[in-house]
Amino acid sequence: MREFIQFTLGGISFGMIYAAIALSLVLIWRGTRILNYSQGAMAMFTTYVAFTVIGHTGNYWAGFAAALAAGLLLGAVIERTVIRPVENKPPLNAVVVTIGLLVFLEGLAGIIYGGQYRSFPPAFSITGLRAGSVPLGVSSNDVFVAGAVLAAALGLALLFRYTSAGLRLRAAAFNAYAARLLGVRVGRMLTLGWALAGLIGALAGVLVSPATFLYPASMDSIFVLGFTAAVIGGLDSPVGAVVGGLILGVALNYVGGYLGSNLVPIFGLAALIVILMIRPSGLFSVSTSRQV
């Protein structure tokens, strides 16, 4: 029972990271119907920005803020420069472009920062917390990870629900034609959507890197699991993305804890395949047909 609680709590922390990646994929998918294969590479790149800033200033939070700002900027710039020309083109064009971007960013990071594994600092202590004498299987940093992603997800929810920018973003995503008729500058909304996705991805990058080390391909496997979480939740649903991330994180932690950690990637991919086979629209997407 004690093990079970430890695995569950530990899984929540990892699950929130998958949730963050999933959320960034959902933001882009809803706005542009593009699956951004370079989301992980973008997060890797912004984490290098944080790494550099922390190296120069010695201040973790300066690096943290720099990564988020870089994510926002990177998302916006990528949308404006390389994604804009393939919007409303056959889906394969966007697939090729975002995979190209993945290779480009990982190559560029290798040129600038080198290929070696670098350790990235956590925000808080990674010593396990205890309830009395009982180890909980999570650290203060794990609590921070979960809290930070939760705060970001809530912030997004509030933005979408209660602000006029949020209403515009939703209108542009649901029905770009009607939105433009009403004077919504849909192009700017798409840029904003990518920028927000870049921000959430950057958050995932700095949060996960203490556990994975930082190197040009360090986010590849995290991206695959984040994508799996997004598919579990249904690519259209932000809430689904968070729940999907949590389910996946906890489930994979059980697999790692009870069966062995080398089975985790296999189970992650198996989950992706099974979900795509039995319920491709995700567990949480409301299966109403889109009326456009």
Next chain:
Amino acid sequence: MPVGRPMADQPALAIEDVVAGYGGVLALRGVSLSVRPGTITAVLGANGAGKTTLLTTISGFVRPRQGRITLEGADLTRRRPEEIARAGLAHVPEGQGVITELTVEENLRLGALWRHGHTGRAEALADAYRRFPLLAAARDRSAGTLSGGERQILVIARALMARPRVLLLDEPSLGLAPRIVAQVMGLIRRLRDETGLTVLLVEQNARSALGIADRGVVLNLGQVVAAEDAAVLAADVGLRKHYLGF
């Protein structure tokens, strides 16, 4: 020409010799028409006459290859749809205007979102609810749950939120029961009478459109074949039989 208060003789909307089409097909072959402020102009004609293309060209989704479109003297010709909407032209498209994933109130709020000032927007919303009580009753419902007639009311109400100079209506009666059609037509006429709204109305249903319109324009294969007072058009038996089918 200075932009600002329309002069008495200045049309609210003027289309001059507009040519537009898709690929190699020309849907509009030199269309000219002008809409006087505070009037309803009905654009009539068979399927494929170019009626919908005329509206999508005015609202900027189709780029004219030739010609000029002005709203109260201001050139709209090569501007983008969202900028044209902000210039004061509201386009209610055929059938697909409601954003079904949003609530009724969110749809309405979108209509006035780019207007400056919170009070103006709140007033516009209150106005809409006063004028359309059925929308007030459904304000928190998803717009996808509305009936066809209710959706038509919603898109018109939403277009009015921006206090447009000119309202383009594409087939507002399509797919609606005759009783609802009469209600929608009555609403359009009331808006003209009470608020001085200028309307360009595209309709397949020529009889009911001419019933409320001041002017009628008949399109055939992308060209204007008649432009008359609505009463004159309705009385022209030959034209009616030939182009309007009633």
